[in-house]
Amino acid sequence: MISYILRRLVLMIPVALLVTMGVFAIARLSPADPALVFAGEERDPAVLASIRRELGLDQPLPIQYIAWLGRALQGDLGRSFQTQQPVLEAIAQRLPATFELGIAALTISITLALVIGTLSAVKRNSVVDLLSTSVTLMGVSFPSFFLGILLIMLFAYVVPGRIFPPGGFVPITDDPGENLRRLVLPAITLATGTLAVNLRQVRSSLLDVFGQEYVRTARAKGLGERAVVVRHALKNALIPVVTLIGIQIGAIIEGAFITETIFFWPGIGRLAVQAIPSQDYPVVQGVVLISAFSFMVSTLLVDVLYAWIDPRISYGRVRD
Amino acid sequence: MADTAVPIVIRRPTEDRVGAVLFFLRRNPRMIIGGAIVLAWLAAAAFAPWIAPYDPIKQNVSEALLPPSLRHWLGTDDLGRDVLSRVMWGGRVSLSVGVISVSIGLFVGTTLGLVAGYLGGKYDLLIMRGIDALLAFPALVLAIAITSSLGPQIQNAMIAIGIVAIPAYARLTRGQVLAVRAREYIVAARTIGAKPLRIVLRHVLPNVMNALIVQATLSTAFAILAEAALSFLGLGPQPPYPSWGQDISYSTRYLPNLKWWMSVGPGMAIFTAVFAFNFLGDALRDAIDPRLRRSG
Numbered sequence: 001m002i003s004y005i006l007r008r009l010v011l012m013i014p015v016a017l018l019v020t021m022g023v024f025a026i027a028r029l030s031p032a033d034p035a036l037v038f039a040g041e042e043r044d045p046a047v048l049a050s051i052r053r054e055l056g057l058d059q060p061l062p063i064q065y066i067a068w069l070g071r072a073l074q075g076d077l078g079r080s081f082q083t084q085q086p087v088l089e090a091i092a093q094r095l096p097a098t099f100e101l102g103i104a105a106l107t108i109s110i111t112l113a114l115v116i117g118t119l120s121a122v123k124r125n126s127v128v129d130l131l132s133t134s135v136t137l138m139g140v141s142f143p144s145f146f147l148g149i150l151l152i153m154l155f156a157y158v159v160p161g162r163i164f165p166p167g168g169f170v171p172i173t174d175d176p177g178e179n180l181r182r183l184v185l186p187a188i189t190l191a192t193g194t195l196a197v198n199l200r201q202v203r204s205s206l207l208d209v210f211g212q213e214y215v216r217t218a219r220a221k222g223l224g225e226r227a228v229v230v231r232h233a234l235k236n237a238l239i240p241v242v243t244l245i246g247i248q249i250g251a252i253i254e255g256a257f258i259t260e261t262i263f264f265w266p267g268i269g270r271l272a273v274q275a276i277p278s279q280d281y282p283v284v285q286g287v288v289l290i291s292a293f294s295f296m297v298s299t300l301l302v303d304v305l306y307a308w309i310d311p312r313i314s315y316g317r318v319r320d
Numbered sequence: 321m322a323d324t325a326v327p328i329v330i331r332r333p334t335e336d337r338v339g340a341v342l343f344f345l346r347r348n349p350r351m352i353i354g355g356a357i358v359l360a361w362l363a364a365a366a367f368a369p370w371i372a373p374y375d376p377i378k379q380n381v382s383e384a385l386l387p388p389s390l391r392h393w394l395g396t397d398d399l400g401r402d403v404l405s406r407v408m409w410g411g412r413v414s415l416s417v418g419v420i421s422v423s424i425g426l427f428v429g430t431t432l433g434l435v436a437g438y439l440g441g442k443y444d445l446l447i448m449r450g451i452d453a454l455l456a457f458p459a460l461v462l463a464i465a466i467t468s469s470l471g472p473q474i475q476n477a478m479i480a481i482g483i484v485a486i487p488a489y490a491r492l493t494r495g496q497v498l499a500v501r502a503r504e505y506i507v508a509a510r511t512i513g514a515k516p517l518r519i520v521l522r523h524v525l526p527n528v529m530n531a532l533i534v535q536a537t538l539s540t541a542f543a544i545l546a547e548a549a550l551s552f553l554g555l556g557p558q559p560p561y562p563s564w565g566q567d568i569s570y571s572t573r574y575l576p577n578l579k580w581w582m583s584v585g586p587g588m589a590i591f592t593a594v595f596a597f598n599f600l601g602d603a604l605r606d607a608i609d610p611r612l613r614r615s616g
Contacts, residue, residue, distance in 0.1 A: 030470065137598070257553070295457065
């Protein structure tokens with residue numbers, strides 16, 4: 001097991017390096033001159049030259065990359081062109097909001113998927129099953145921003161009494177009740193896309209398990225249906241679902257960009273989206289880098305967890 | 321049972337072919353539904369200049385914010401522009417981004433997969449680490465990052481979504497190539513002196529075709545959704561040109577006034593188009609490549 005984890009970590013190094021190159025290239029691909037963006041209204045060539053020197057833009061690209069990587073490894077992701085705030089600090093300030101939204105969305109999505117997915121697999125071809133397969137189909141095709149807008153319209157403006165506000169954020173430490181009230185709509189919006197995938201996986205892996213001999217044995221020895229489903233089938237059916245959660249960290253991060261924008265949720269997604277029009281590359285770069293690394297680490301964690309839960313996974317074979 | 325006479329029905333080939341197609345379509349209603357909606361959207365987008373009832377850009381303030389009616393089926397926006405016409409013209413953007421970005425992903429991804437799988441060794445190692453690096457980014461985040469750095473334009477959205485689509489094709493192709501590389505017919509082709517390019521194009525690629533067609537259909541759905549998300553964030557075509565995602569984003573300023581039709585028109589357009597490609601892709605997968613069929 002230890003050697004499996006080590007192997008995976010070693011394999012991650014070249015990929016991580018390529019990722020940093022990609023993120024570095026993102027800012028350099030731009031036709032806009034970062035010095036001009038940084039300088040704002042200033043157009044004096046001497047000032048621009050000194051800004052270029054200060055930002056290291058007069059160096060060859062490989063040198064710039066190595067310098068940037070070195071600083072990034074020490075936690076220095078540069079400063080925002082707009083606010084002059086260190087990028088890492090800006091991200092750290094907004095991470096709790098993104099975390100809160102992401103965890104709420106994952107909880108909603110996994111809970112609903114487990115309940116509806118199990119019901120739909122147990123009562124195959126029933127109304128619940130039909131409903132769940134329709135949700136799956138709709139969920140993967142429904143744009144999250146459209147759903148968010150419909151929810152805002154419905155709950156903030158149509159239903160009297162404004163049960164849920166159209167957006168905004170209140171820290172949980174200031175007012176836990178208000179924090180939760182504002183969390184509901186964005187969390188549902190973010191959860192819907194992943195709910196569809198989860199539901200499909202829970203249902204199909206349960207159906208797979210129902211065909212296994214040990215389930216037949218459990219039934220044959222006279223166990224009640226509930227015990228068969230909960231104690232025998234569900235446990236094994238959950239193994240593939242664990243992998244999905246890892247993949248969903250990615251979906252949650254990318255969904256956060258959209259959902260946070262619609263609901264004025266002050267997370268890292270909104271930070272990046274607001275930085276784009278003003279070409280504030282250090283911020284965009286920082287958020288993209290953090291997103292990619294969180295995604296990579298969560299994929300690794302899930303793979304390890306998967307190998308640990310299911311001993312049939314061979315530790316030697318890392319990828320196909 | 322051995323000497324029971326089995327009646328043989330011999331059909332004329334043409335009749336058989338039509339019959340087979342009809343039989344196939346009857347057995348695959350999803351393909352008909354998905355295919356019909358896809359065709360309808362393609363037609364609406366292609367013929368938008370002729371069939372759209374109004375000019376999508378021309379402002380007509382005297383008709384601003386009208387709810388859906390017989391004159392304006394999907395209502396009008398705050399500048400008096402017909403929502404239906406904008407949705408039809410917006411379809412041109414979404415579908416062309418879909419088709420072009422999928423073509424980019426398909427071409428680059430398949431080529432990389434063929435090279436990695438067939439040549440193996442250090443080519444395989446290099447290419448697949450690159451693919452892993454692409455996969456390390458959440459797809460939409462990568463598309464947002466590339467578009468934001470290249471500049472908010474439709475061509476850049478196409479490139480970004482195309483790049484994001486590469487890994488799926490590369491992995492699919494490489495897997496298939498590895499599966500057939502040691503088969504007798506490939507070895508035979510090599511023995512008679514066929515060049516690698518010929519072997520790959522004539523003998524390996526046809527094996528991957530079915531899976532690629534399915535993947536292309538499904539990734540068109542993703543591409544339309546991604547384009548809508550990029551334009552929603554302001555990274556697609558710029559106003560006043562119509563685009564589904566951007567029109568939804570624009571409509572949010574009228575949410576408190578409940579001008580719902582401004583959001584619902586483009587929103588349903590995205591949903592139906594993405595749904596149709598997903599539906600068609602799933603049906604195609606079940607029909608032409610049963611090995612890929614998911615249980616349940």
